[in-house]
Amino acid sequence: MAAVGSSGHGAWSPGSAAAAAAAAAAASKHSVTSFQRRSPRASGAESGGSRLVSIAGTRPSVRNGQLLVSTGLPALDQLLGGGLAVGTVLLIEEDKYNTYSPLLFKYFLAEGIVTGHTLLVASAKEDPADILQGLPAPLLDDNYKKELGEDVHNHETPEFNSKMKIAWRYQLLPKMEAEPVSSSKFGHYYDVSKKIPRELIEASKWHGFFLPEKIPSTLNEEPCSLTPGYLKLLQFIQKTIYEEGFDGSNPQKKQKNILRIGIQSLGSPLWGDDVCCSENCDNSHSLTKFLYVLRGLLRTSLSACIITVPTHFIQNKAIIARITNLSDTVIHLESFIGSNRETNPLYKDYHGLIHIRQIPRLNNLMCDVSDVKDLAFKLKRKLFVIEVFIL
Numbered sequence: 001m002a003a004v005g006s007s008g009h010g011a012w013s014p015g016s017a018a019a020a021a022a023a024a025a026a027a028s029k030h031s032v033t034s035f036q037r038r039s040p041r042a043s044g045a046e047s048g049g050s051r052l053v054s055i056a057g058t059r060p061s062v063r064n065g066q067l068l069v070s071t072g073l074p075a076l077d078q079l080l081g082g083g084l085a086v087g088t089v090l091l092i093e094e095d096k097y098n099t100y101s102p103l104l105f106k107y108f109l110a111e112g113i114v115t116g117h118t119l120l121v122a123s124a125k126e127d128p129a130d131i132l133q134g135l136p137a138p139l140l141d142d143n144y145k146k147e148l149g150e151d152v153h154n155h156e157t158p159e160f161n162s163k164m165k166i167a168w169r170y171q172l173l174p175k176m177e178a179e180p181v182s183s184s185k186f187g188h189y190y191d192v193s194k195k196i197p198r199e200l201i202e203a204s205k206w207h208g209f210f211l212p213e214k215i216p217s218t219l220n221e222e223p224c225s226l227t228p229g230y231l232k233l234l235q236f237i238q239k240t241i242y243e244e245g246f247d248g249s250n251p252q253k254k255q256k257n258i259l260r261i262g263i264q265s266l267g268s269p270l271w272g273d274d275v276c277c278s279e280n281c282d283n284s285h286s287l288t289k290f291l292y293v294l295r296g297l298l299r300t301s302l303s304a305c306i307i308t309v310p311t312h313f314i315q316n317k318a319i320i321a322r323i324t325n326l327s328d329t330v331i332h333l334e335s336f337i338g339s340n341r342e343t344n345p346l347y348k349d350y351h352g353l354i355h356i357r358q359i360p361r362l363n364n365l366m367c368d369v370s371d372v373k374d375l376a377f378k379l380k381r382k383l384f385v386i387e388v389f390i391l
Helices: 002-008 014-030 040-046 048-053 074-079 101-115 128-133 141-155 158-166 168-172 198-203 228-243 286-299 317-325
Strands: 058-060 067-069 089-093 118-123 136-138 190-195 206-210 259-263 303-309 329-335 352-358 375-379 384-388
Touching: 074 384, 089 101, 089 286, 101 118, 101 128, 101 136, 101 190, 101 198, 101 259, 101 303, 101 329, 101 384, 118 128, 118 228, 128 198, 128 206, 206 228, 228 259, 228 286, 286 303, 286 317
Parallel strands: 089 303, 089 329, 118 206, 118 259, 259 303
Antiparallel strands: 058 067, 136 190, 329 352, 352 375, 375 384
C-alpha cells in the first residue's frame, strides 16, 4: 500500500512498477474491450474467419470479410470486388438473342462442380440434367497459358500498339484477366469448346427443378398469389436449404458446403408469368414477390444464386426497376448481333458490351457502382474474355 501511495504522488520505485504491470496484465487477461480484436489463436474454432476460410471454393473479401464464391469467370470476379458474396443474388439481363448469357450461367455451375459445391438448377425450358451435360470443361493451367499466349502474340501489331498509346488513360486500370490458378485456389478457367467430363458430374451433388415435371397441365391458381411455378420453386429451394443444413438449423454432418442456385430465364412465359407479354399484366407483382422471398432465404443460408431474366421482353420499366432493386448484383449483356455495331469497324474485335448495373455494398443501405464503365466481351475459340473497351 505504501508503494501505491507513493506512486500516486509521482514517486517511482521498482516495486510499484512491477505491481502495476502485474495488475494490468491480470485485468487484460480477464476482460476484452470493444476496441480489442480477438486473435485467431485465442478464438480457435469459435472465430468466424476460420470457419469461412475452411469452406472449399470460398475466400473472405479483403474489404469487409464477407464470404465470397467465384462466378467461374475470374475477370468477372475482379469486377465484382473479388467474387460473388454468399447470401446474395446475381441477376444477369439476357442479351437479345440469348446467345452469351447462358455462358455466364454455365460458368457459375461449372465452378460449383469443380469446387465440390452442391448445385440446384431450375429451368422451365431445358432439363437440368441436359444443362449440366453442356457445361464447359475446366482448363488446366498450362493450357490456359498457351491460349493466353497465342492471344497476346496475335495482338502485337503496329495497329494494336498505336491504340495502346492513344488509350494511355487505361494504363492505371486493373487487368481483367488474372493469372491462372490451380484446382485448390479460388476461381478457374474453362474451355467452351469442350464439355465437362461425365465423371465430374457423376461425382457431384445436384438438385434439378424442371418446371414441366413439377406443375400439372391443369391447375387451379388462387388469385393474388404467386404463380404456381414460382411457388413450387420457392418450396423446392426452401426444402433443400433446410433439409441439407445450409441454413444452420440442421448442422451439416460433413464439412460445411455452399449451395449454388441457378435459375434460367426467370420471368419468361414458360414460367407462367405474363410480365413479358403486356405492359399491364395481371401478375405484375408475382416476379417481385418471388425475388423478395428468395433473397430472404439466401440471407440466412450458405448459398449464392444466379438468375437470368429476359428484361428486353418486359415492357413495363417500373417492373424492371423493382427487379433491379430486389437483386444484389446486376449485369447486362448487350450483344452486337442484329445491331449496327456488328458491322461497325470500331467494334470488329468484340462481340458485345457488358454493363455492371449494380454491385452490392454490404452492410450498407446503398448499392455500389463499378468504377470501370467501358467493358466489352468477345468469345474466342475456347475462352470468354472481358476487356476494357478501347476506341
